[in-house]
Amino acid sequence: MQSVIKNGQVLADDWLLLAKEAQLADLPENTDCIVPLALWQAEREALKRRPGALAIWLDADEEVEAIAADLPNFALIALNFPAFTDGRAYSSAALLRQRYGFKGEIRAIGDVLRDQLFAMRRCGFDAFAIRADKDPHDALKGLADFSESYQSAAEQPLPLFRRRALSGRG
Template sequence: MSKIIKNGQIVEDAWQVVKLAEGETADAVTFGANQLLPLAVWQARKDEILALGAPIGVWLDSAEGPEAIAGDLAHFAVVAVNFPKFADGRGYSTARLLRERYGYTGELRAIGDVLHDQLFFMKRCGFDAYAVRADKDIAAALAGLNDFSETYQAAVDQPQPLFRRRAA
């Protein structure tokens, strides 16, 4: 078990990220409990996975758009979005689209190069779980969720921009 931040708390977590090695196809995966499966595996073996009857988790890489799973969201207990490098910001758009356009309400987890100083932005874009990079101090990173007490823009955590609330 490793630790993640979920809903603002540090908790034990059983989900394992399954990755396909170079050249490996979806057939290579042996299913087990609490697996976060690559999009390719979900797409290739959807019926098998559904037949297992267990909670399902899927992860999107930074180049994989949310459109690919938009119709499947009701099946997922966890959707994770990978940040291969923290400076790759595509996952922020992915997260907003999952929440705001496709109505996903389950756990949305940031995985990969997930660090203290990006958590605030991730939270704003709709993430509620963060697999902080293993070599970092997760307790210290927790503070990153609350770097700012106000926000100008509309986003997932605060759908009203400041100017609509300021005026009130």
Template structure:
């Protein structure tokens, strides 16, 4: 069983991430699943009727605007990083939090490494599925790498100079 970082704790993963090739055939009605965007587009009605939890995952070339009208249906939005150098989903997380007001879990999946976590959290991520060959305990410590944040972001609305004036 994979372990993930969620809300600054390491927990056992309970959600099933369905691969892109998956269909709804044989999908349990009560499991918590994170489906790829194309399954949501093709089968939204059937997925909403399930008893289990529902999440969606977006690949790096898929935009949050495609699901903006459906956010209330998702408990988890997973954003895939196919390689650690692909940073497009940093913006996606910020859009989900700031423009669309999404309050549910935003999870980083794919090629997620320790060095990215602090910055991902600043953009709105609150869960991280660390790459399988990496240590989640070590990655968790990266959230404490910096004690002061100068710039404003999702996790700190005011820049340091404004916080000091108050």
């Protein structure tokens, strides 16, 4: 079973991530599943009726706007990084948090490495499925690589100068 970093710890992943070409018949009964966007679009009503929690994953070239009206149906949204150098999912996470107010879990999947975690969290990710050939316990340390951030972000809407002014240290 794969691990996931969530809430500052490495945990066993209880979700089944379906392949991009998955069909409705591929879903096991009573299992929490992360389905690809194409399957959601083709089988929306059947997926909403099945037992178990439902989540969706978007590839880097799939727009958040395609699921905006459906967000209440998902406990989790996974955003795929097809390559370490493809950063489109950062924008998707920020849109989900800031424009659409999504409060559920946003998980990074795919080519996810330690060096990305701090920036991912700032954009709105709160769970990370580290690439299978990397140690998730080592990657967890990446969340503490920096002690402070100057700029505002999804996870901290106030820039440092405003936080300091509010604390009286300004």
